[in-house]
Amino acid sequence: MKYTAEINVMPLKALLDPQGKAVTSSMKNINLDTITNVRIGKHITLEVEALSKQEAEILVDTACQKLLHNPIMESYDFKVQEAK
Amino acid sequence: MKYTAEINVMPLKALLDPQGKAVTSSMKNINLDTITNVRIGKHITLEVEALSKQEAEILVDTACQKLLHNPIMESYDFKVQEAK
Numbered sequence: 671m672k673y674t675a676e677i678n679v680m681p682l683k684a685l686l687d688p689q690g691k692a693v694t695s696s697m698k699n700i701n702l703d704t705i706t707n708v709r710i711g712k713h714i715t716l717e718v719e720a721l722s723k724q725e726a727e728i729l730v731d732t733a734c735q736k737l738l739h740n741p742i743m744e745s746y747d748f749k750v751q752e753a754k
Numbered sequence: 755m756k757y758t759a760e761i762n763v764m765p766l767k768a769l770l771d772p773q774g775k776a777v778t779s780s781m782k783n784i785n786l787d788t789i790t791n792v793r794i795g796k797h798i799t800l801e802v803e804a805l806s807k808q809e810a811e812i813l814v815d816t817a818c819q820k821l822l823h824n825p826i827m828e829s830y831d832f833k834v835q836e837a838k
Contacts (some may be wrong), residue, residue, distance in 0.1 A: 693798075717790050722812065
């Protein structure tokens with residue numbers, strides 16, 4: 671069965687996010703100063719071939735741990751669903 | 755009222771995503787060759803002060819159009835909800 675996963679990798683809350691800070695200040699320049707606290711991370715989509723949703727989730731979690739996120743700076747969460 | 759928005763900015767389907775392609779090949783090296791078609795974009799969270807959800811959505815859409823996405827290479831979608 672084919673599954674699709676949507677993964678969000680975000681900078682840890684405790685850490686400064688310089689890219690987000692820069693965008694937050696730019697919001698003021700385009701008259702959107704009601705927008706604050708911008709944080710920027712990665713959104714990753716992928717397809718995975720697995721026998722069950724559970725197996726797909728284990729594969730995606732392994733990919734996050736080994737390759738997609740840096741545990742020192744980032745946290746991740748993901749959703750797996752059957753591909754249409 | 756305070757709202758939070760979650761924005762996903764992804765490379766357009768029609769375009770090559772070199773970062774995603776590189777990660778797809780790396781999956782093979784760590785024995786995850788059932789994972790394919792990796793695409794990598796940005797995940798942006800922000801807070802917005804607005805009178806209604808509708809107003810918040812308009813503000814977030816303006817931010818995406820003016821600052822957060824590059825229409826030549828990327829598409830975006832977002833969800834706005836009341837901040838807890």
